[in-house]
Amino acid sequence: MNFDYTDDQKALKDEARRFLLAASPLSVARGVLEHPAAGYDAALWARIGEQGWCGAAIPESYGGLGLGYVELCALAEELGRALAPIPFASSIYLFAEALLLAGSEAQKSALLPLVASGELIGTLAVSEGPGALTTERIAAQVTGGLLSGVKLPVADGMAASKAVVLAQGEAGLGLYLADLRGPGVTREAVSTLDPTRGMARVSFDGAPAEPLGTPGEGLALLARIHERGAILLAFEQLGGADRCLEMARDYALERYAFGRPIGSYQAIKHKLADVFVKNEVARANAYYGAWALSTDAPELPLAAAAARVAGCAAYWMASKEMIQTYGGIGVTWEADCHFFFRRARHLGLVIGAPRDWKRRLADRLEERVEAEQAA
């Protein structure tokens, strides 16, 4: 039993933090915010690719480093802390995981090495409108290998060249692999609350698409992909929430009111202590998720839902209370606080809102109790 990173993992994490301090200061996120056309910072993405991070958990046989998922979680925590404006989550936590879970040998061999090097950016294209992903909601369909429909919003939809698309097939909802630069695809950037993580409207009109995984099992596969992504995203949320708390703490030490640092007032101290506790809850659940992901434990679906619920709650609270601690300067464009406030919502919604994950969590608990009673 070990509730911690190993020494090697800590060294990797420290190295990543040093790298990102230099390569991704908040001015990089601000650059994308103020010039959002690309939806990400291509130069930073190239440097991340050179570091080999995209392939951290991709097996060596597919061109990755094969380090493992705890290592990928450590990187995710640092990327979240740095607020890196890159399509890492879409391409690595979701697209690569979709391929690893459901891809044929040919699909994996063709695409994973390109994903691992960072040359290929992939994403998931599932949402079509407000609310949960139900069978009735999805209108996109594939007939005779050609995909038609509109996906909105698609995270990193402008940056990505490939997408895993949820669409109706002859056997029901399935996942399909489509080339976003190929014929029959048009796309346009959409304005969102977090321009540092670009999103797009992607329209398919007879675009070639091949099945990924068993046709008709789209929602079940998507749930498994989202579970794996939820754990990795929870580490980004944790890194972001920790940074919010540190920034709020630092500001509370600097800023004086009534002749004292505002951090000496219990109103601020107790607020930040509450944030700390929420972050600890997120950390505990994220770590458990990392363990479940790295060992492919049967507890993975429960651990993933718990990590997501706790991660969403922590980042939301830490980002809004950081602004509150900063006071007036915190709500200006010039201050950096709003980057985190935006990112907290992006990460909290991109694979489904906490409400949906709480529903899943309760389902898993009920299953667990039934299994315990049967045993």
Add this chain to the structure above:
Amino acid sequence: MNFDDSPTEAEYRVTVRAWIEANGPDLSVLAPEERRAWHAKHKEIARVWQATKADAGYACISWPKERGGAGGTAIDEAIFNQEEARAGVQFTYFMTGLHMLLPPLMEFSSDEASLARVAPAVRGDEIWCQLFSEPSSGSDSAATRTMAVRDGDHWVLNGQKVWNSGAHAADYGMVIARTDPDVPKHKGLSAFWLDMKTPGLEVRPIKMMSGDSELNEVFLENVRVPANQMVGATGDGWKVVISTLMNERAALGSGTGLGWRDVMDIARNSPAFDGSTLDDPAFREWLADYYVNAEAIRLLSFRTLTALSHGKAPGPEGSAGKLLWATQTQELTNQALDIQDAFGLIDDPDIALLNGGFQHRFMWAPALRLGGGTDEIMKNIIAERVLGLPGDVRVDKAVPFREIPTGR
């Protein structure tokens, strides 16, 4: 990051699980009214179990053998504790001594007569209580007014203590007293251990809002304590307090008891307007929120364990666990009543669900948020010791204790 047992740990777990199954006490011999803490028969079963564990090397596993322990590892001890809790045979009688008071005694005292008290406590033959809090010294735990004055080879203690868990049944106590009122308050304290039968010491139970009476007031009137029973040097009292409280919070934060399974059980048996409450989306959302907090408490105890296994002391982050545990207990018990509607008001063990366990716990929850450091003190500790925020403005820190304003 690994939440699995190592092969050695797994083997140890199998061994102790089988041993507990074969040797553990049978509580079913007790009538329902005898199954309450501090009932004589309940306490006797706990004592026999503690001695059985000590004989087999399962009491205070990580302590040195010469002190009655088994010279094992902190991980072994934690595994045993988990298995003991799992089997429902964990008792609280010895925890104050074994988890809170005797570790600092062993750390700060080199007096053999004092250290000789450790082994009988490990066996459960002697029970310890903590005599720290006072009517004017709660959260302000260095505001101790109980005085200790040297008289030959004794110290003479006068004062009043309060909230002393189990003092009515304890054989020994650890007491904090002021040995120098002319220096700032943290510097003038000293710790002693004493026999609870010492003349001049009187214990009066306090009836709590829950109806239980396991907390007490303790009055000390010219209580003579041999000088060798001072724990540490004169003026070391605050260090002993801190060591004890850190151990207490680490222990409280990993608390067990009624949990999400039990509230699900009640929800399953409580109809809502549309199916059972377990199917109610509002309940399920609450359940998810409760679970992530409860799970964090469980997982954070593994972090304390990881620190211990690396030879580190539990740190101020234990305060987060204590804060969570107390607030979540209140949250859980309140929800358990809510989902039963008016039936939730019934606390008669013969009628109420789960023998009224949630109702009883509900009436204890406010005390849990106060004892062992209030929510507010936990937040101060987190803010100051973890986040590094400044202490509040203090009017009592640099002045001699006797000059500190006391109010009414």
